Amino acid sequence: MEQGSLLVEWKKDAYELWINLKFEFLKIRRSSKLLLAIGLAAVLPLLFYFIPLLSGGGFPDNAGDFISQNMNFVSLIIVFTAMLLAGDIINKEHSNKTALILYPLPQRRTNILISKYVVSLFSSWFALFIYYLFTAVSVALQYGFSEIPEEMIKSYLFAALYLSAVLSVAYFLSAWLKSPGASMTLTFFGVMIFLPITVRLLDIIGIDSSWIFTNYSTIITSIFRFPSGQFGVATAITEDEFYKAIKVVTTSAIIFFLAAFGLELNKEA
Amino acid sequence: MFQKNVLRDYELALFVSYVIETVELSKTYSGGVQALKGLNMKIKAGESVGFLGPNGAGKTTTIQILLNLIHPTSGEVYLFEEPMKGRARELLSRVGALVGEPGYYNNLTPNDLLEYICQSYRMDKRTTTLRIKEVLEEVRLSDVRFKKIGTFSTGMKRRLGIAQVLVHDPELIILDEPTLGLDPKGIREIRDIIKGINKEGKTIFLTSHNLTEAYEINQRFIFLDKGKLISDESIEKIESILGESIIEVEFYKDVSPDKIDLVRRISGVVDVKKDTNHSFILEYSGDKKTVHAILKEIVNLNLPIITFNPRHMTLEDYYLRLYSQNEGN
Ligand SMILES: Nc1ncnc2c1ncn2[C@@H]1O[C@H](COP(=O)(O)OP(=O)(O)O)[C@@H](O)[C@H]1O
Ligand SMILES: [Mg+2]
Numbered sequence: 280m281e282q283g284s285l286l287v288e289w290k291k292d293a294y295e296l297w298i299n300l301k302f303e304f305l306k307i308r309r310s311s312k313l314l315l316a317i318g319l320a321a322v323l324p325l326l327f328y329f330i331p332l333l334s335g336g337g338f339p340d341n342a343g344d345f346i347s348q349n350m351n352f353v354s355l356i357i358v359f360t361a362m363l364l365a366g367d368i369i370n371k372e373h374s375n376k377t378a379l380i381l382y383p384l385p386q387r388r389t390n391i392l393i394s395k396y397v398v399s400l401f402s403s404w405f406a407l408f409i410y411y412l413f414t415a416v417s418v419a420l421q422y423g424f425s426e427i428p429e430e431m432i433k434s435y436l437f438a439a440l441y442l443s444a445v446l447s448v449a450y451f452l453s454a455w456l457k458s459p460g461a462s463m464t465l466t467f468f469g470v471m472i473f474l475p476i477t478v479r480l481l482d483i484i485g486i487d488s489s490w491i492f493t494n495y496s497t498i499i500t501s502i503f504r505f506p507s508g509q510f511g512v513a514t515a516i517t518e519d520e521f522y523k524a525i526k527v528v529t530t531s532a533i534i535f536f537l538a539a540f541g542l543e544l545n546k547e548a
Numbered sequence: 549m550f551q552k553n554v555l556r557d558y559e560l561a562l563f564v565s566y567v568i569e570t571v572e573l574s575k576t577y578s579g580g581v582q583a584l585k586g587l588n589m590k591i592k593a594g595e596s597v598g599f600l601g602p603n604g605a606g607k608t609t610t611i612q613i614l615l616n617l618i619h620p621t622s623g624e625v626y627l628f629e630e631p632m633k634g635r636a637r638e639l640l641s642r643v644g645a646l647v648g649e650p651g652y653y654n655n656l657t658p659n660d661l662l663e664y665i666c667q668s669y670r671m672d673k674r675t676t677t678l679r680i681k682e683v684l685e686e687v688r689l690s691d692v693r694f695k696k697i698g699t700f701s702t703g704m705k706r707r708l709g710i711a712q713v714l715v716h717d718p719e720l721i722i723l724d725e726p727t728l729g730l731d732p733k734g735i736r737e738i739r740d741i742i743k744g745i746n747k748e749g750k751t752i753f754l755t756s757h758n759l760t761e762a763y764e765i766n767q768r769f770i771f772l773d774k775g776k777l778i779s780d781e782s783i784e785k786i787e788s789i790l791g792e793s794i795i796e797v798e799f800y801k802d803v804s805p806d807k808i809d810l811v812r813r814i815s816g817v818v819d820v821k822k823d824t825n826h827s828f829i830l831e832y833s834g835d836k837k838t839v840h841a842i843l844k845e846i847v848n849l850n851l852p853i854i855t856f857n858p859r860h861m862t863l864e865d866y867y868l869r870l871y872s873q874n875e876g877n
Pocket of ligand 1 (some may be wrong): 577578579581582583601602603604605606607608609610
């Protein structure tokens with residue numbers, strides 16, 4: 280009996296998740312945000328390819344240098360995407376009063392909130408993928424297809440993980456702050472400025488800062504320099520450091536997600 | 549005797565089922581505002597209830613609690629005779645509600661929104677398509693079914709709100725000030741739609757600060773003031789009150805309570821109630837001669853009278869009287 284009703288409950292939740300995933304996807308597809316995120320992810324690599332090409336400014340000698348120059352902006356792309364796709368994802372339902380339609384429906388808030396996160400996560404991974412794709416295409420056009428480094432896959436996977444943590448921060452701020460403008464702004468400045476400054480300050484006073492995930496944004500590009508030091512100077516990162524990075528970034532993604540959840544489930548209205 | 553009791557139990561079990569019941573419902577907001585102070589009410593299946601009160605009376609708060617959007621500080625809510633706690637998802641599937649002034653996703657179409665809502669109520673594809681068509685016809689939005697909601701007027705959005713309330717054919721319909729902020733034409737449209745729903749025998753719980761509006765739609769009226777129920781009347785009671793003869797009396801300055809007591813003692817006068825600032829409503833029994841006699845007496849009392857207007861009680865008089873009586877409390 281108990282098991283039977285548990286199964287029924289689980290089926291209800293699965294169904295609610297499914298319809299909310301579809302609905303969230305519809306909302307994000309109809310808004311200009313996804314397009315904007317993808318657009319920026321595509322335009323940046325294209326600029327770095329076409330501007331030198333057309334102006335005759337020339338390219339670096341090897342694909343490695345070309346990539347490392349371009350990829351300087353990857354963390355900007357990541358924060359921008361997270362801010363756009365999740366920076367107001369929860370508080371906007373309240374400020375626009377659409378929560379008054381959404382929340383009285385016979386479904387668990389949990390399912391709505393998970394759907395929101397999942398849809399923005401996959402959308403942002405897609406935007407990031409477009410960035411890598413266009414970077415790879417410009418490498419292929421300039422240096423030949425075989426020059427596309429296989430580290431790109433590893434870099435993408437780590438960048439996607441890092442993006443998940445940034446997205447969780449955005450998601451958390453959108454549940455915590457009332458104003459969508461404030462949560463979006465704070466997402467950007469928090470991840471780009473406040474957290475890195477905190478890291479620096481902790482380092483200065485000699486407190487361990489390795490638990491702050493923004494420490495590891497550089498791995499996205501330094502992946503290209505190890506293990507062989509093939510491109511440029513090898514700033515070797517050890518396996519241990521890499522796994523620590525994965526652990527810290529994953530934990531941050533989960534903690535911020537759960538914190539947002541706790542806030543929103545207890546919110547009135 | 550025995551027979552009678554059996555019948556009563558039988559009645560209770562089969563006919564009288566309460567769709568909404570609140571027990572000592574109280575809500576204090578985090579800022580300290582006591583929006584509800586021990587509200588008790590029972591709404592039977594099939595009733596059409598107007599939930600009335602001025603701004604800030606606690607109407608929206610009550611509705612938000614009924615919909616599990618906010619939690620009461622104390623007290624219980626029963627929907628369909630089941631306690632709300634822990635069962636909101638099941639119970640709310642039998643309710644259609646329009647709360648406050650909801651917002652709409654500007655980039656979606658009525659079809660997108662209603663499809664999602666039908667899905668959340670677990671309706672199958674065929675029923676969904678059919679109901680969306682029906683309900684959009686009912687609120688006269690068929691021709692904008694695939695247009696973006698962002699382009700809609702306030703009146704159209706409100707009608708979409710009604711469509712969203714009705715689309716899953718709920719047993720209980722809750723509407724919070726459905727005509728608020730609309731122009732006269734929009735108000736007319738919404739009232740006509742609601743009157744249409746009324747005929748289908750569903751339970752309706754409608755809030756309004758306008759008794760005239762509720763009178764047009766509902767059969768029972770619950771009056772709320774400062775978080776408390778102050779009166780609960782049937783339409784028959786209100787109709788009988790409307791026949792009452794009154795005289796509206798206005799003075800140009802304050803009149804002491806002693807003087808008002810003198811007025812109250814004039815023969816023919818049944819009661820005197822404060823209306824607004826310097827105005828009073830005199831209830832009397834009698835004919836035109838009585839009215840004339842009362843006027844003469846008031847003049848004799850040397851009161852600062854400037855208006856003397858005998859007429860029948862209106863809904864507005866009744867409403868004002870109810871709330872001015874409650875003023876001191
Ligand atoms: N979220 C809130 N926080 C604090 N006070 C509130 C909140 N919502 C309503 N109130 C207060 O509670 C009282 C009742 O409000 P409400 O239920 O909206 O009344 P009504 O719908 O009858 O106009 C008012 O004094 C209002 O200011
Ligand atoms: Mg209200």
